[in-house]
Amino acid sequence: xTAPTAAPGSGRSGGGxxxxxxxxxxxxxxxxxxxxSPVLRDVTLQVPPGDIVAVVGANGAGKTTLLRALSxxxxxxxxxxxxxxxxxxxxxxxxxxxxxxxxxxxxxxxIVELTVDxxxxxxxxxxxxxxDLRAAVDEVYALFEPLARRAASPGHQLxxxxxxxxxxxxxxVARPRLLLxxxxxxxxxxxxxxxxxxxxxxxxxxxxxxxLLVEQNVRSALSVADHGVVLHLGQVVATRPARSxxxxxxxxxxxxxx
Amino acid sequence: MDxxxxxxxxxxxxxxxxxxxALALVLIWRAARIVNFAQGAMAxxxxxxxxxxxxxxxxxxxxxxxxxxxxxxxxxxxERGVMRHVAGRSxxxxxxxxxxxxxxxxxxxxxxxxxxYKPMAxxxxxxxxWVAGTPLLSPYDLYVLGAVAVLxxxxxxxxxxxxxxxxxxxxxxxxxxxxxxxxPVSRMLTLGWTLSAAVGALAAVLVIPTExxxxxxxxDTLFVYAFTVAIVGGxxxxxxxxxxxxxxxxxxxxxxxxxxxxxxxIAVLALLVVVLIARPSGIFSARQARQx
Numbered sequence: 001x002t003a004p005t006a007a008p009g010s011g012r013s014g015g016g017x018x019x020x021x022x023x024x025x026x027x028x029x030x031x032x033x034x035x036x037s038p039v040l041r042d043v044t045l046q047v048p049p050g051d052i053v054a055v056v057g058a059n060g061a062g063k064t065t066l067l068r069a070l071s072x073x074x075x076x077x078x079x080x081x082x083x084x085x086x087x088x089x090x091x092x093x094x095x096x097x098x099x100x101x102x103x104x105x106x107x108x109x110x111i112v113e114l115t116v117d118x119x120x121x122x123x124x125x126x127x128x129x130x131x132d133l134r135a136a137v138d139e140v141y142a143l144f145e146p147l148a149r150r151a152a153s154p155g156h157q158l159x160x161x162x163x164x165x166x167x168x169x170x171x172x173v174a175r176p177r178l179l180l181x182x183x184x185x186x187x188x189x190x191x192x193x194x195x196x197x198x199x200x201x202x203x204x205x206x207x208x209x210x211x212l213l214v215e216q217n218v219r220s221a222l223s224v225a226d227h228g229v230v231l232h233l234g235q236v237v238a239t240r241p242a243r244s245x246x247x248x249x250x251x252x253x254x255x256x257x258x
Numbered sequence: 259m260d261x262x263x264x265x266x267x268x269x270x271x272x273x274x275x276x277x278x279x280a281l282a283l284v285l286i287w288r289a290a291r292i293v294n295f296a297q298g299a300m301a302x303x304x305x306x307x308x309x310x311x312x313x314x315x316x317x318x319x320x321x322x323x324x325x326x327x328x329x330x331x332x333x334x335x336x337e338r339g340v341m342r343h344v345a346g347r348s349x350x351x352x353x354x355x356x357x358x359x360x361x362x363x364x365x366x367x368x369x370x371x372x373x374x375y376k377p378m379a380x381x382x383x384x385x386x387x388w389v390a391g392t393p394l395l396s397p398y399d400l401y402v403l404g405a406v407a408v409l410x411x412x413x414x415x416x417x418x419x420x421x422x423x424x425x426x427x428x429x430x431x432x433x434x435x436x437x438x439x440x441x442p443v444s445r446m447l448t449l450g451w452t453l454s455a456a457v458g459a460l461a462a463v464l465v466i467p468t469e470x471x472x473x474x475x476x477x478d479t480l481f482v483y484a485f486t487v488a489i490v491g492g493x494x495x496x497x498x499x500x501x502x503x504x505x506x507x508x509x510x511x512x513x514x515x516x517x518x519x520x521x522x523x524i525a526v527l528a529l530l531v532v533v534l535i536a537r538p539s540g541i542f543s544a545r546q547a548r549q550x
Contacts, residue, residue: 073438093437093438094440094441095440097439098440102438105434105435105438111431111435111436114424114427122436125421125425126439126440129421
């Protein structure tokens with residue numbers, strides 16, 4: 001497998017951005033869960049603009065719950081989350097996309113009964129219609145050519161890789177500032193995973209997108225991310241530059257199982 | 259042959275109304291996964307509204323308009339006021355609550371209007387037109403078929419060509435994902451109920467004059483047949499509702515004409531049993547299994 005085009009810290013034009021300045025997403029003391037016992041405890045993390053932050057950890061560490069709490073599908077019991085300085089947690093789920101948040105959920109969330117084109121249009125309906133919407137959808141077709149060829153196909157006819165592409169493309173139609181991605185590599189061949197990771201890096205470098213990525217596929221995720229956050233039993237146990245996490249054997253053995 | 263053609267054409271006219279009433283059931287099922295058992299009683303209530311308005315103004319069309327608008331308002335009120343608060347728990351809850359709505363509506367109608375049959379005015383003659391020596395459809399049947407065709411085409415366009423239709427379909431198939439994409443899912447649900455009740459109101463106003471007349475229970479058999487149609491066609495298939503409605507209408511008409519009216523309900527139940535055994539999700543329900 002070839003290495004992704006952009007290794008952390010290399011080939012980035014605006015490397016300085018990560019140092020100072022305000023983070024795009026600022027999460028502090030976030031506690032959330034289902035029922036009495038919290039799945040997520042006192043989570044604090046920052047995502048600088050234009051960066052990819054990968055949240056890694058074993059199954060059940062609370063990765064998905066973190067994203068669901070940010071997009072509002074789970075109600076946090078404590079803590080704050082600011083998107084570009086504005087309180088994210090106050091808005092209802094369907095309004096958070098207006099604040100610039102797009103969440104590609106676990107299992108991609110493609111609506112398989114709708115066509116590729118309908119899925120894409122749905123992503124931008126909240127902000128545009130008619131020609132504006134068409135232009136945004138066509139932009140995604142230019143970015144992901146396999147989708148353009150299948151515009152009229154219903155979602156259930158797509159391959160796993162195409163579905164993931166569609167899910168990310170649909171999120172892009174909303175022109176988000178922050179993209180939350182839940183296990184984009186799940187169930188995909190290594191080759192396809194590498195393509196997707198490369199594409200995510202490009203979206204950040206060329207379009208200024210910011211990504212909070214949750215992954216079980218630790219190597220792939222850390223190889224494109226700028227920063228890594230290790231989540232263990234709902235708590236943050238390490239926040240480091242991605243490369244240093246990838247090379248910290250003790251930490252990897254203890255929390256990531258390889 | 260003449261007899262057959264007559265039965266076929268009158269069966270189609272009656273079936274068209276079943277199709278519309280079944281479509282109303284399908285609209286709510288798709289949006290909320292609830293079978294609206296109160297739909298018959300709600301349609302009876304709005305038909306009384308049509309009756310009252312027509313009696314007061316002398317205009318059939320004002321009565322029809324009042325029924326459709328009143329249906330929309332009633333659908334909105336039942337969803338916001340009652341159904342919303344019991345949804346999401348056991349599916350049985352919404353069934354029981356819907357039956358409660360039926361009892362309240364029928365009791366109120368009985369108190370307000372009495373339990374006797376009221377004759378309803380119609381805008382066109384119900385005498386069949388004779389074509390080449392055969393009695394075929396009446397002008398009223400043609401009016402019913404036309405109204406149903408306009409309605410079905412309108413809904414087809416709404417769902418496939420408009421943003422609202424796309425939002426409604428998305429909200430029905432994948433509510434959580436739709437919310438992440440900014441679709442106001444709960445408003446789509448209310449809209450589904452509102453449209454459904456308006457459609458049910460129209461169907462009742464069309465069919466009740468062809469039967470015994472208006473009574474608090476006038477829509478009971480309509481509901482039973484439409485429910486059968488929706489199950490036969492597939493509860494989430496608008497096309498299934500339309501074709502299933504016509505099929506059940508023709509079946510009823512044929513059995514009544516050749517075997518006698520007492521056997522008609524049994525024939526419909528037999529059809530229901532056969533479909534439930536052979537294809538439990540309905541003939542036109544070809545949906546892929548959803549992934550979580």
